[in-house]
Amino acid sequence: MQRVTxxxxxxxxxxxxxxxxRVLSGRGPVSAEVRRRVRRAAxxxxxxxxHAARALRNSRTDTVGMVVPxxxxxxxxxxxxxxxxxxxxxxKELFLCDARSDPEVEARRLAxxxxxxxxxxxxxxxxGTDSGPAVQATADRLPLVQLDRFVGGTNTDWVGVDxxxxxxxxxxxxxxxxxxxxxxxxxxxTNSSTEQRFAGFRRRAEELGxxxxxxxxxxxxxxxxxxxxxxxxxxxxxxxxxxxxxxxxLIALGVTRACxxxxxxxxxxxxxxxxxxxxxARLGEPALTTIxxxxxxxxxxxxxxxxxxxxxxxxxRGASAHIxxxxxxVVRDSTRAPATTG
Amino acid sequence: MQRVTxxxxxxxxxxxxxxxxRVLSGRGPVSAEVRRRVRRAAxxxxxxxxHAARALRNSRTDTVGMVVPxxxxxxxxxxxxxxxxxxxxxxKELFLCDARSDPEVEARRLAxxxxxxxxxxxxxxxxGTDSGPAVQATADRLPLVQLDRFVGGTNTDWVGVDxxxxxxxxxxxxxxxxxxxxxxxxxxxTNSSTEQRFAGFRRRAEELGxxxxxxxxxxxxxxxxxxxxxxxxxxxxxxxxxxxxxxxxLIALGVTRACxxxxxxxxxxxxxxxxxxxxxARLGEPALTTIxxxxxxxxxxxxxxxxxxxxxxxxxRGASAHIxxxxxxVVRDSTRAPATTG
DNA sequence: TTGAAAGCGCTAACAT
DNA sequence: ATGTTAGCGCTTTCAA
Numbered sequence: 182m183q184r185v186t187x188x189x190x191x192x193x194x195x196x197x198x199x200x201x202x203r204v205l206s207g208r209g210p211v212s213a214e215v216r217r218r219v220r221r222a223a224x225x226x227x228x229x230x231x232h233a234a235r236a237l238r239n240s241r242t243d244t245v246g247m248v249v250p251x252x253x254x255x256x257x258x259x260x261x262x263x264x265x266x267x268x269x270x271x272x273k274e275l276f277l278c279d280a281r282s283d284p285e286v287e288a289r290r291l292a293x294x295x296x297x298x299x300x301x302x303x304x305x306x307x308x309g310t311d312s313g314p315a316v317q318a319t320a321d322r323l324p325l326v327q328l329d330r331f332v333g334g335t336n337t338d339w340v341g342v343d344x345x346x347x348x349x350x351x352x353x354x355x356x357x358x359x360x361x362x363x364x365x366x367x368x369x370x371t372n373s374s375t376e377q378r379f380a381g382f383r384r385r386a387e388e389l390g391x392x393x394x395x396x397x398x399x400x401x402x403x404x405x406x407x408x409x410x411x412x413x414x415x416x417x418x419x420x421x422x423x424x425x426x427x428x429x430x431l432i433a434l435g436v437t438r439a440c441x442x443x444x445x446x447x448x449x450x451x452x453x454x455x456x457x458x459x460x461x462a463r464l465g466e467p468a469l470t471t472i473x474x475x476x477x478x479x480x481x482x483x484x485x486x487x488x489x490x491x492x493x494x495x496x497x498r499g500a501s502a503h504i505x506x507x508x509x510x511v512v513r514d515s516t517r518a519p520a521t522t523g
Numbered sequence: 524m525q526r527v528t529x530x531x532x533x534x535x536x537x538x539x540x541x542x543x544x545r546v547l548s549g550r551g552p553v554s555a556e557v558r559r560r561v562r563r564a565a566x567x568x569x570x571x572x573x574h575a576a577r578a579l580r581n582s583r584t585d586t587v588g589m590v591v592p593x594x595x596x597x598x599x600x601x602x603x604x605x606x607x608x609x610x611x612x613x614x615k616e617l618f619l620c621d622a623r624s625d626p627e628v629e630a631r632r633l634a635x636x637x638x639x640x641x642x643x644x645x646x647x648x649x650x651g652t653d654s655g656p657a658v659q660a661t662a663d664r665l666p667l668v669q670l671d672r673f674v675g676g677t678n679t680d681w682v683g684v685d686x687x688x689x690x691x692x693x694x695x696x697x698x699x700x701x702x703x704x705x706x707x708x709x710x711x712x713t714n715s716s717t718e719q720r721f722a723g724f725r726r727r728a729e730e731l732g733x734x735x736x737x738x739x740x741x742x743x744x745x746x747x748x749x750x751x752x753x754x755x756x757x758x759x760x761x762x763x764x765x766x767x768x769x770x771x772x773l774i775a776l777g778v779t780r781a782c783x784x785x786x787x788x789x790x791x792x793x794x795x796x797x798x799x800x801x802x803x804a805r806l807g808e809p810a811l812t813t814i815x816x817x818x819x820x821x822x823x824x825x826x827x828x829x830x831x832x833x834x835x836x837x838x839x840r841g842a843s844a845h846i847x848x849x850x851x852x853v854v855r856d857s858t859r860a861p862a863t864t865g
Numbered sequence: 866t867t868g869a870a871a872g873c874g875c876t877a878a879c880a881t
Numbered sequence: 882a883t884g885t886t887a888g889c890g891c892t893t894t895c896a897a
Contacts, residue, residue: 467784
């Protein structure tokens with residue numbers, strides 16, 4: 182099972198390796214007759230390019246690296262799927278890495294992607310500050326764009342949703358449904374998503390006079406388990422507010438589940454909202470009102486920015502782009518007010 | 524932002540490139556003093572190996588490729604996560620590909636992995652027969668093991684669960700809960716999972732005298748939507764059986780949702796079972812009784828087999844290993860009988 | 866213990 | 882239109 186090289190193809194077709202290369206990469210002038218012979222020989226031998234050799238020669242791999250905090254979070258897989266699709270249109274492949282929500286693992290992944298000579302990197306940093314050094318160091322070597330989450334103090338491009346505007350919609354909607362007090366359940370404030378969402382929540386709550394007791398701000402991680410734990414704590418602690426605003430759908434799914442387990446009616450006793458609009462959001466009981474993240478759009482913009490950064494060359498880095506898309510509220514059954522149009 | 528090469532490190536440390544290579548790869552004898560100088564120089568320059576050059580030279584990439592039908596199915600992400608973890612223990616990385624449930628895409632992915640000189644491939648084939656040629660062609664060139672699903676007529680290793688034994692447990696449990704008739708909802712019989720599970724279901728149903736009307740066998744795809752559609756069809760068609768056996772949890776989640784929507788009580792009017800035990804299975808209303816797939820174990824075995832196949836060399840392929848793990852039934856609230864011990 | 870040099874498979878000048 | 886050849890960055894004999 183030796184690997185077939187262009188030299189063997191060349192020998193069989195009775196031409197030089199250069200000609201074979203020209204035929205197979207479709208560059209350079211080759212007569213139709215020779216082209217056919219080479220193709221034939223390559224097929225017969227079962228030739229396949231050696232990616233390593235090509236990468237070494239071209240210093241280009243047609244591969245983009247992507248690092249996400251957790252591949253088991255459906256929101257990130259949705260993002261990954263869309264990025265891969267967008268990349269496919271440019272003939273590039275995706276090398277996916279899971280950071281396990283750990284900045285150290287993340288740093289190793291980024292280093293590994295650099296070693297692999299990927300053409301660019303798309304990363305959603307696990308941690309709001311700890312991810313900084315590795316992201317910056319990587320951005321110094323390769324085109325890099327941040328997606329969804331971001332880390333402060335870097336000069337890279339970023340694409341995501343406007344969390345503050347999103348939370349404004351959420352709080353408005355809850356308020357319209359009669360909520361006069363609200364809790365916030367998120368992850369520890371160590372990533373931009375939670376930070377921004379909490380800030381947006383608090384700002385709008387204050388503007389509308391929705392009470393938000395500091396004791397009703399519960400921070401853990403992005404998981405169903407944490408949602409259940411947090412909700413149980415709120416319920417058992419007494420003084421359950423009118424609404425529970427969750428930083429993502431996994432948490433919200435846990436919260437509604439705990440409410441069901443404790444016999445607390447949603448949305449009649451307490452309204453609940455999620456964030457991301459993962460597929461399972463509509464499967465909750467009740468189905469979750471949530472913020473729909475335009476994953477396809479985010480992915481497409483990220484790929485576009487990356488291509489632009491690559492074309493721009495590495496030295497001249499101008500002002501970095503910050504693209505915040507305004508997402509839509511999806512009203513389902515976990516809140517009381519009807520959907521508004523506007 | 525030029526990449527640093529060992530030549531530059533060598534120059535700075537005042538040694539040859541050979542010595543630098545020896546120090547950085549930890550092979551060959553180098554004096555402590557020189558070792559320190561080289562390390563120092565490499566750090567100062569921010570040296571990182573060039574993976575392509577190393578791969579070309581060593582014809583080894585320390586990378587394993589994995590192809591799954593769909594990265595948005597939580598069962599497969601769970602498998603991926605575990606494979607990556609197992610690989611990490613051997614200092615290997617994972618290159619993940621999504622086949623979009625399409626044998627043609629799958630074939631392209633496999634070819635691309637071969638071109639990348641991955642050290643081995645782990646694949647869960649999308650299609651029971653159409654995936655065959657590409658899988659076999661790939662297996663002829665590289666160590667390859669099939670995971671979960673498999674394609675017939677190849678001589679590769681395989682690891683997964685014993686679907687027939689699993690379905691036996693499911694039917695026994697439903698029967699113990701009083702079911703005397705059952706429907707089966709799966710995907711088109713174009714992959715081994717559905718085939719085996721359906722066969723297992725039918726066999727045990729016949730043994731126990733559980734009625735299974737051919738009109739109650741509904742085949743679509745592995746998705747929540749299909750589960751909803753299929754359940755609606757069963758409910759509206761009248762003659763709803765005592766139980767609905769689903770080929771995976773996504774389908775089961777759709778089925779229970781449709782039952783809820785149509786006011787059909789689960790498990791009192793109809794019992795429902797899933798397969799895989801994805802995280803969301805316990806979040807259904809009611810929580811799903813399902814078969815737990817031992818992902819960590821499956822992943823570990825796959826990695827072990829792959830390493831063995833690699834070590835064995837490519838020519839001498841003996842009998843292929845077929846490892847079928849017996850999974851456990853997880854009893855929750857969508858079925859009537861209590862959990863049994865044994 | 867260290868260095869010189871060949872060569873992995875490919876592509877792009879350059880030459881014909 | 883086609884061939885010759887240098888060289889991408891690394892590892893590994895072989896020689897010193």
